[in-house]
Amino acid sequence: MSVEAAEADPSEAAEGHDAHHPTDWAYVKIAIILAAVTALEVFTYFRSVLDWGVALVPSLIFMMVVKFYLVITWFMHLKFDNSIFSKMFTTGLILAVGVYLATLTAFEFFG
Amino acid sequence: MTAAAAPAELDHGTSGAGGAAGHGGDHGPSTGISHVKLAMWVFLGSECLLFGGLISTYLLYKTRANGRTLPTDVFDIPFTSVSSFVLLMSSLTMVLALSGVSRGDDTAGRAWLLATALLGAVFVGGQVYEFTSFVREGVAFTTNPASAAFFTLTGFHGVHVSLGIVMLMSLFVSSVKGKLTRNNSETVEIVGLYWHFVDIVWIFIFTVIYLIPAD
Numbered sequence: 001m002s003v004e005a006a007e008a009d010p011s012e013a014a015e016g017h018d019a020h021h022p023t024d025w026a027y028v029k030i031a032i033i034l035a036a037v038t039a040l041e042v043f044t045y046f047r048s049v050l051d052w053g054v055a056l057v058p059s060l061i062f063m064m065v066v067k068f069y070l071v072i073t074w075f076m077h078l079k080f081d082n083s084i085f086s087k088m089f090t091t092g093l094i095l096a097v098g099v100y101l102a103t104l105t106a107f108e109f110f111g
Numbered sequence: 112m113t114a115a116a117a118p119a120e121l122d123h124g125t126s127g128a129g130g131a132a133g134h135g136g137d138h139g140p141s142t143g144i145s146h147v148k149l150a151m152w153v154f155l156g157s158e159c160l161l162f163g164g165l166i167s168t169y170l171l172y173k174t175r176a177n178g179r180t181l182p183t184d185v186f187d188i189p190f191t192s193v194s195s196f197v198l199l200m201s202s203l204t205m206v207l208a209l210s211g212v213s214r215g216d217d218t219a220g221r222a223w224l225l226a227t228a229l230l231g232a233v234f235v236g237g238q239v240y241e242f243t244s245f246v247r248e249g250v251a252f253t254t255n256p257a258s259a260a261f262f263t264l265t266g267f268h269g270v271h272v273s274l275g276i277v278m279l280m281s282l283f284v285s286s287v288k289g290k291l292t293r294n295n296s297e298t299v300e301i302v303g304l305y306w307h308f309v310d311i312v313w314i315f316i317f318t319v320i321y322l323i324p325a326d
Contacts, residue, residue, distance in 0.1 A: 024210050031203035038199060041322060042192040057323055064318040067199075068311050075202050076307045077300075082144045085152045092156020096163035107171050 021077055030074045037063050151301050155308045162312050165264040166319060173325055175256035182261040183325040185248045187241065194237040195317045198272070201230035202310045205303045212286070215293040221286045224299075227306065228279040231272050238269045261320070268316060271309045278302045 041063050044052055052059060073079040078086045104110065142149075173183065204226040211219030242262070245251075252262045282302060285291040291298065 021210065021213070024207055027203060027206045027210070031200065034199055034202075035196065038192070038196055041318065042188070045188045045192075045322060060318050060322050064314055067314045071202060071307055071311050071314070075206050075310075076304055081148075084144060085149065088149065088152040089156045089159075092153070092159040095156075096159035099160070100163045100167040103167055104170060109170060 021080060022074065027074065030070055034067055034070055037067050145297060147297065147301055148304070151304050155304065158308060158312075162264075162267070162315075165260075165267055166315065169257075169260040169264050169320060172256040172260040173320075177255040179255050180249045181255070181257050181325070182245065182250055183257075185245050185250050186321055187244070188321060190237070190241065191317065191321055194234050194241075195313060197230050197237070198234045198310055198313050201227050201234070202307050204230060205306045209296065209299045209303050212291060212299045213293055213296045217286060217292070220291070220299070221283060224279055224283045224286065228276050228283065231276045231279065231306075235269055235272050235276070238265065238272075242266075264316065264320070268309070268312055271312070275302070275306045275309055278305065 041060060043050070044056060044060060072089070078089070174181070204223045208220050208223030208227055211217075211221075211223055242265075245258075250258045250261075252259055279302065282291060282299060285298075
């Protein structure tokens with residue numbers, strides 16, 4: 001990725017100060033990447049143009065994870081903030097994913 | 112303790128983000144990080160469980176038609192794609208608002224806050240249009256288990272966006288009144304975290320509910 005973290009100083013940002021967040025241009029570049037990935041996601045809907053076959057679902061999930069990661073790390077500043085924020089959020093996220101994967105499995109969602 | 116000594120004692124532990132955030136120093140953190148921000152992250156972590164439950168419920172019921180039309184039969188993917196793009200771009204305007212307020216550029220901060228609220232309103236308006244068109248096509252809340260799960264999930268998300276718009280407009284009014292400055296820019300960051308979370312929930316919903324084929 002061409003967007004450099006050098007535009008912010010993670011070691012100083014660990015204090016949580018806004019002054020060390022990325023530049024506006026860095027945010028715009030992230031938004032352009034997000035828009036491009038979204039366009040690619042929407043493109044998969046038009047299967048008459050290109051049939052993704054068995055790669056469709058893994059590709060969509062991969063693109064979703066990329067967008068999710070970019071938003072939480074750059075826009076939500078987890079990349080630059082104190083790691084305890086990441087830990088708090090990741091704990092909830094892992095708990096939710098684990099609980100509901102178990103639930104879906106119990107209800108035979110995956111066949 | 113004398114009255115003169117009290118403020119100095121109260122200032123203990125405000126050297127972190129909370130102190131920098133300008134909360135008066137009276138209730139600063141002793142951990143070196145902002146407790147308000149930490150609380151928001153814990154709240155967002157718990158929200159993962161709420162939306163995880165709603166998404167799982169929809170996945171379990173999405174083919175339960177009871178002989179009637181399923182939500183997936185009436186999805187308008189191009190329209191929803193535009194709505195998704197609008198919400199995604201509102202995350203950009205949100206960080207630009209924070210950036211503006213943080214560097215003391217009140218005009219930019221206000222403009223981007225207003226832009227974010229407007230983009231959010233466009234998204235909610237699109238959702239209202241989508242819901243009404245679904246009802247016209249025979250998919251209402253009580254049509255079948257699939258539609259009930261769909262409306263509950265997307266409705267809850269819409270309520271979250273609407274609450275976010277209220278918070279954004281509150282910040283905008285505070286800024287116009289001169290009460291929102293770079294010294295309390297953390298307030299904008301906290302609202303921004305909520306707004307971005309609403310965005311990432313939609314990133315998930317858009318892929319899992321709309322784009323991944325039901326069969």
